[in-house]
Amino acid sequence: MAKPPFTIIRGGRLLDIAKRKAAPADILIKGDTIAEIGRPGLAAPAGATVIDARHRLMHPGLINAHTHGPGNLGKGLGDLWSLELLLTASPWIGGGRTLEDKHLSAMIGAAEMVMKGCTAAYDLAAEFPLPSVDGLSAMAKAYEEVGMRAVLAPMVADLSFFEAIPGLMERLSPSLQKEVESFRLAPWKATARQIRKALQKWPFEKVALAVAPTIPHHCTDDFLIACRDLAREYDVGIHSHVAESKVQVVAGYKRYGSTLAAHMDELGLVNERFTVAHGVWLDDDDMKRLGDRGASVAHNPGSNMRLGSGLADVRGMLNRKVNVGVGTDGANCADNQNMYEAMRLASLASKVQGPDWQKWLTTKEALLAATEGSARALGMEKQIGRIAPGYKADIVFLDLHHINWIPMNDPVNALVHTEDGTGVHSVMIGGRMVVENRRLLTVDLAALAAKAEASRMRREKITAPAKKLYDRLEKVVGTFCPGLAKAPLHIHRYGASHHHAH
Structure with a gap:
């Protein structure tokens, strides 16, 4: 067998998060793994590839703890939608997808992420009416082709949104009730069989699998238990949207008489391989339960604002030992x-x-969450999230001559508050350059744009009826769900007080 090649990175400045400094250091890489970090002039084997990192700040690749690959073809489709309106729109946004579309959508997202300094993602991918090995493989191939790591979780449910929210179906006119029959999902046994098929022989090296019961109350208890057992049998993660919106919490109380997190815990789903997506409306007991079980929360502040879900209490989570x-x-x-x-x-x-400014999240905490915290949510905390010997060589090189870094005072503050992705010069994943000198080396973006446009035009025709149906449903869902969200609750997570909200 050929010896793994050596690479030596010289002249760069390595971010030290704890010390809030970036000191000159050389990095020796063997194959895809960091072998040694030392002072400038570190010895390297003869024939090692040399990478010149002068005027570069090196930081661990950022890790996206929660995204949806199929969403990339729906970029910028809607403006004013709550989570519940977004779910109502899913047949319009996600309809008419071929295998090529599934590959294309994942590739667009992966390309954007690596160009913006992100080297791994937890991708919850939905297929309608149930997941398929072909679909999951097409998405995994896209990540492999871009050169990015991912944990791919088929996002599954056996109840439609309209079946899941108590009282909503009754609000629809008989003709609308008939039309939302088309949203009906496959029976859970068929879905579980498909997930098992994928888990049984998964050939991808940089893309792992997990299981994502979409939202607890969109799943029957039998199905949640099946997801729990599959994850246990194949030792993979479980990822679910829990208490993302107030509507979900209110629906959960009506359905279970408890919080969503408490219900999932009762069924045995909550453990150190469990990730709550969003968790905006978790209460203190929920957070303590997650912390005690070693579970994670994927905090998505942009989405929480964009959908009007509210402001998550991350300090409360950290205080209760939740991994964020x-x-x-x-x-x-x-x-x-x-x-x-x-x-x-x-x-x-x-x-x-x-x-109470002492309780605010620090830039150090935000940066650690986006690296080590996300790595743990992906089940990869021993491989990625840090630049250290034994870890994969997933390194972002920022241009210190870029205006974002002039002057460089505290690099941790600057990374979180100043950098916006435009200072990314190069990105290495597993010792291989994927972005170099601001160019994505693995994808032809002009060809990608042409494919995306052809797909958009084709799907626009196919999804026109679903768009019309959404316009009719929007009025009902858009009145009923905010009504539910006005129910009294013992926690408040909106950005305004109640009397302003009315």
């Missing part, structure tokens, strides 16, 4: 895949929640 990662959410509701912006919003969303 940071995510962008999907491009149809967030709308970019920019992890620098997600970190900045995580910092800012925390700082508008009250006058």
